[in-house]
Amino acid sequence: MSSTWILPDDLVVPELPAGHPGVGAPMPEHWSKCFGCGDDQPTGLAMQFTVGEGLAVHGRFEVAKRYQGGPGFIHGGILMTAFDEAQGMACNAALRTAVVTGHLGTDFKRPIPLGAVLEFTARVDGVVRRKVYTSSEARIVDGPLADPDVVVGTSHGLFVVVGHEHFAKGTAFADGLPGSGRDISAV
Numbered sequence: 001m002s003s004t005w006i007l008p009d010d011l012v013v014p015e016l017p018a019g020h021p022g023v024g025a026p027m028p029e030h031w032s033k034c035f036g037c038g039d040d041q042p043t044g045l046a047m048q049f050t051v052g053e054g055l056a057v058h059g060r061f062e063v064a065k066r067y068q069g070g071p072g073f074i075h076g077g078i079l080m081t082a083f084d085e086a087q088g089m090a091c092n093a094a095l096r097t098a099v100v101t102g103h104l105g106t107d108f109k110r111p112i113p114l115g116a117v118l119e120f121t122a123r124v125d126g127v128v129r130r131k132v133y134t135s136s137e138a139r140i141v142d143g144p145l146a147d148p149d150v151v152v153g154t155s156h157g158l159f160v161v162v163g164h165e166h167f168a169k170g171t172a173f174a175d176g177l178p179g180s181g182r183d184i185s186a187v
Ligand SMILES: CCCCC/C=C\C/C=C\C/C=C\C/C=C\CCCC(=O)SCCNC(=O)CCNC(=O)[C@H](O)C(C)(C)COP(=O)(O)OP(=O)(O)OC[C@H]1O[C@@H](n2cnc3c(N)ncnc32)[C@H](O)[C@@H]1OP(=O)(O)O
Pocket: 030, 031, 036, 084, 085, 086, 087, 088, 089, 092, 097, 098, 099, 100, 101, 102, 103, 128, 129, 130, 131, 158, 160, 162, 167, 168, 170, 171, 174, 177, 178, 183, 184
């Protein structure tokens, strides 16, 4: 069973941005303190991304013991966090602009064991004004229960393009601040 997600009729599929790197190119974290992709966030997922075909990206992480929900398996919210990050990175690669998540819906298809290496394929399906429609699926590609032919979770999300004033409102509460050009992906 899967939940329903209907794309709008006036969806526009964007062109790849100029200078878009080739398939397989690594994508830098969008900010070092990000819980999803940052390398300066010790409890975070430290997801790593590469450019995929068209408007897609690929992301990976290993399910650490600290991400346990039910005994032996990933917590559902952690899986959603990874989808959020992957679909946000797809927006970033396709549109080269800042986005935030407006809505995210996940179907949990199979239990995912601790120690599994998850690979996400996430893409931009299209845009309507500031709304960016995205989708993603996850597979276990290494570790326990690995089978790259089995989809263990899927996600649909609506992201909204925002200006830098959106993040300016958070600076008073921020744990560190992006600054050196590593904060927003150059991809
Ligand atoms: C200081 C540190 C900064 C570091 C930042 C660094 C980099 C960031 C840059 C790029 C990011 C790169 C990669 C991203 C990677 C990971 C992704 C993680 C992202 C997150 O984890 S981020 C946290 C969770 N996220 C939020 O914290 C959002 C809270 N929220 C809001 O801030 C507002 O709610 C907002 C801005 C969403 C909209 O507000 P708004 O006033 O600007 O615009 P408005 O309401 O008019 O919506 C415009 C159109 O979107 C439709 N719309 C809106 N919401 C909808 C919904 N839920 N469902 C269906 N449609 C929706 C409307 O219906 C309208 O549609 P229409 O055009 O048809 O009228």
